[in-house]
Ligand code: HEC
């Protein structure tokens with residue numbers, strides 16, 4: 001049906017399909033239901049040529065929470081920037097500063113990135129898009145302990161959320177990429193993720209009517225359609241995924257009623273030197289962007305993932321992973337680099353289980369000094385979970401394009417594959433016995 005639609009991309013990150021398209025869709029659905037309803041259609045839609053290809057126009061405004069500069073760049077605006085202080089460290093307490101971030105992309109680059117992110121054309125067999133594993137409805141993760149790529153191949157790690165990636169310095173669980181542009185090339189050309197190669201990717205983008213023109217619009221001064229510009233557009237889109245207006249943030253900015261008593265208790269435990277969570281999951285991003293070895297057990301059927309040992313060629317970092325941000329954490333179960341824990345309560349219990357309790361006897365790991373013996377009570381663990389649940393905010397969720405330039409379906413065909421493969425969300429989060 002996508003090919004017979006007239007689609008335009010609107011000015012604010014939103015799809016505006018022509019009314020004709022919508023009525024036509026209703027018409028189709030009602031027709032399927034056996035009712036005759038289409039006679040009510042107005043003349044506008046009657047004039048739509050069913051063979052007409054969708055027309056794409058890139059946004060000329062920034063997504064919400066960005067302001068447009070005179071030289072057509074989107075600059076991030078948020079309340080944390082108002083806490084002016086020496087060295088921009090914030091004014092203390094929870095009114096603290098965010099790390100430096102990426103912004104300054106044009107509205108057109110961000111919007112082109114959005115189309116690319118959802119377009120399965122980017123994978124070798126047109127079966128999956130970035131969004132297949134980074135689904136906006138699942139906190140930009142995929143709800144799996146270990147992602148599944150092209151031809152149903154199982155990845156060793158889980159797909160991290162992409163919210164607030166504008167603030168990150170290193171990417172991947174083992175911190176092996178240092179920019180969003182560098183990162184993007186990895187899934188595109190990984191044989192177990194999107195399985196593509198540079199030549200085929202560029203050829204297939206050029207073969208789609210709209211892409212060369214859209215790249216020209218977004219990158220008129222830097223050569224239009226190219227691999228570099230594809231990576232920049234994806235980085236631009238991902239840098240626009242800002243989640244900083246959770247109930248926690250409202251509380252941090254001074255609205256004392258934004259959290260209830262139990263959640264405040266949880267926040268206090270989280271920040272206490274007993275639990276030490278905030279030593280690593282440092283507000284307001286809820287990560288200090290360091291690598292830490294915490295001794296997470298692997299799922300039963302997996303050998304140890306050495307993590308950052310490989311990246312830095314350092315035995316000290318064996319089993320070390322990037323401290324993940326806990327923003328929107330309630331939406332991205334299962335947890336840890338390979339989805340070992342199904343719930344936040346299980347994660348809290350893991351930290352409470354005592355330093356190194358889940359490290360196999362034959363394994364030498366140099367655990368981080370903040371991994372301790374917090375000895376929290378059962379209700380304190382519940383409070384920690386209550387608090388982590390306040391870090392959710394998807395209010396700036398971008399719209400999923402209803403059509404992408406390739407004409408391929410943006411709905412995730414992989415979901416069907418997963419059902420056939422019978423890979424359940426929590427299958428790899430069983431407890432070791
Ligand atoms: C097959 C599933 C899959 C697809 C498709 C996929 N990713 Fe990922 N993504 C992952 C997994 C798994 C990781 C973690 C891998 C690791 O750490 O080694 C990841 C990591 C990332 C990260 C790093 C996040 C962080 O906090 O470190 C970014 C950014 C990202 N992907 C963006 C993309 C983009 C852009 C695309 C499309 C070009 C894409 N991904 C396609 C599964 C996928």
Ligand code: HEC
Nearest residue numbers: 276277280292296321322323324335336337347351368370
């Ligand atoms: C020494 C640093 C450190 C401390 C202290 C720490 N964490 Fe973590 N946290 C990490 C690292 C590193 C990971 C990823 C580990 C992995 O994947 O194996 C992680 C993962 C998590 C996750 C899963 C995130 C995801 O995206 O899957 C949650 C939830 C979490 N921590 C909560 C807590 C809580 C609650 C506390 C306090 C009781 C705490 N952390 C203390 C470093 C730390």
